[in-house]
């Protein structure tokens with residue numbers, strides 16, 4: 001095995017290659033890591049580049065692909081890309097699920113039965129609390145979209161992002177779990193994670209501060225370079241954060257993947273802090 005495959009097999013580096021397809025979004029959530037909103041620079045990775053990196057990832061020993069943004073489904077070619085990616089490696093795509101109506105819903109129907117899972121954000125079982133963080137009508141759109149996807153045989157996970165997951169009121173947690181089960185999503189497909197103090201969360205004085213020692217190293221490719229985690233290429237005051245930048249070079253993938261494998265190999269033994277985006 002090569003150094004990258006060794007690092008993945010040994011657990012030092014995550015097996016999923018993350019790619020930021022774009023940075024713009026139809027929402028403007030209060031804790032958004034990337035300060036996304038409709039008008040921000042799009043920083044798009046085109047479909048051909050994403051497919052090329054995924055093929056290289058498989059050769060290097062990666063075991064999955066993750067697509068995030070911004071809202072990936074703002075890109076009209078995203079459903080077709082996901083179907084092609086699924087032929088290379090299993091895929092997780094993060095989405096706010098507010099666009100899955102009409103033509104967009106029809107466009108993702110071919111993903112049914114493929115190794116593609118859509119990870120959808122839902123922060124509370126209470127519409128008002130959820131919508132305070134994510135915007136008006138978000139709750140209603142999400143709880144309509146999830147069963148529509150499940151009925152079509154499309155894999156769905158739900159991610160709940162909280163200021164203090166450990167301090168969540170048990171009654172609220174129970175209500176949220178009842179809700180996701182009623183929408184057709186089982187407990188194994190519901191994750192709860194903390195707000196990360198990057199991007200818009202800094203201005204809002206929210207979340208957990210993280211650096212290299214707190215994150216699970218997962219190679220993350222963007223239009224601006226390769227990072228050590230999907231929590232790396234965040235945006236603050238309009239500027240891309242570079243504290244978790246690995247290389248500006250993204251192709252061939254062996255360059256940033258090898259660099260991250262060396263970084264992981266040089267990290268102190270006993271390093272076991274883990275924070276993942278999924």
Ligand code: SF4
Pocket residue numbers: 025026027028029031032033034035036037069070071095096
């Ligand atoms: S958190 Fe997600 S849904 Fe919300 S603005 Fe950022 S990219 Fe969009």
